[in-house]
Every structure is written in structure tokens, then in C-alpha cells.
Amino acid sequence: SQQGEEDPQALSIQEGENATMNCSYKTSINNLQWYRQNSGRGLVHLILIRSNEREKHSGRLRVTLDTSKKSSSLLITASRAADTASYFCATDKRHGSRLTFGEGTQLTVNP
């Protein structure tokens, strides 16, 4: 079964708007990671947040983690057409162990 579940499954916005994607998980985690996948390509790591962290920033990305609710959100600010991709959250219990993925959010940014 999938550890992470993303919400929404699909999101369509205009360029310049912010995009927010949510992820929920079921069991305790070591860290939570977000990945991007462009159509027909492999996954690219975006950002990692540890279980003892609450918020992290990287460029236009902002990730929050609420371990009490077992949920995370990914915010992409000032979106661009090039941000169009699928976004996945993934969790592990320790580094090097199985990384469990959700089913992803398909983001479309319209120019």
C-alpha cells in the first residue's frame, strides 16, 4: 500500500500563481521528500525535510511538515510553465531503506 497520498491528483493554474500540493502518510518517518517528474523522464529530487523540522525553503519551493497530522505540503511560488510536471512525496524510516511514494499530483501551469 502507498505510504503517501497526494492531494489534489491534478492541479491547473496560470503562470505566476502559487501551487500548493498536499501529502499525507500513515506511519512514523525519518524524512519526507518531494520529487518532480517531467513527462517521460526520471524523477528529480526537489527537497527533503526531516521529521524534526517543520518548514524548509529552497528557491521558490516551501515545504512544511506536521508530524502530528502526518501531513506535508509543497508550495511552489510564482509558478512557470516549466513547472508543469508530476510531483511526488516520498517517505522513509531511515536513510537507505525503502522509499515509499504516493501516487503524485499532476501540475499544469498555463502560460
Add this chain to the structure above:
Amino acid sequence: DAGITQSPRYKITETGRQVTLMCHQTWSHSYMFWYRQDLGHGLRLIYYSAAADITDKGEVPDGYVVSRSKTENFPLTLESATRSQTSVYFCASSGDWTENYGYTFGSGTRLTVV
């Protein structure tokens, strides 16, 4: 995807045939993984490895075999391919010193079993 390569990029095989998907990484990463990606199921872990000669089953290992005689290679073999194994297969790796950078994925192998 520099540093981790998968081959072939595309493969069509017949039901019942044995097929091997290759994965090679140049970073001496300890950890390597095989996932399959299907519509409606996201990415599911098939097998993973913590080091050479150490492998473990993931979520969907049936019908697959792996080996890891060298740190840099982690081939995945379908012993007798079935149509249900039609999928996109991704290899990934991670090192002890790269925890903050997540896992690095290859470009994938699109396998079709006819």
C-alpha cells in the same frame, strides 16, 4: 541523471522470455533500488540493496530476480516475462553521505511484454 544509467531505454519482449534490465552508477553509492511505475499505482518498490551481495524484497518482488556482485551494478531480471510486467522501470541510488540530497533516479526503461 548523470552518474546513473539504465539500459535499454526501451524493450519489447514476448511472454515467457527472460529479460534483464541494467542499472549502473558511478558514485559508489551503497544503496540501490528498483521501482516500477504504472498508472494508478505510482512507484512501487521491487527490490533494493544496501551493499554488494545484500539485497531485499520490496513491495512487489514476485517474478523478479536481482543480484549485486559489484557496488556499481544492480541488474533486474524478469525470469519469465508476463504481460502484467509491462511497465516503466526506474533504478535509483543513494549514498551514506548523500542523505540530504535524496535518491538519484535513472531515466527509466519502458518495457512492453507482448
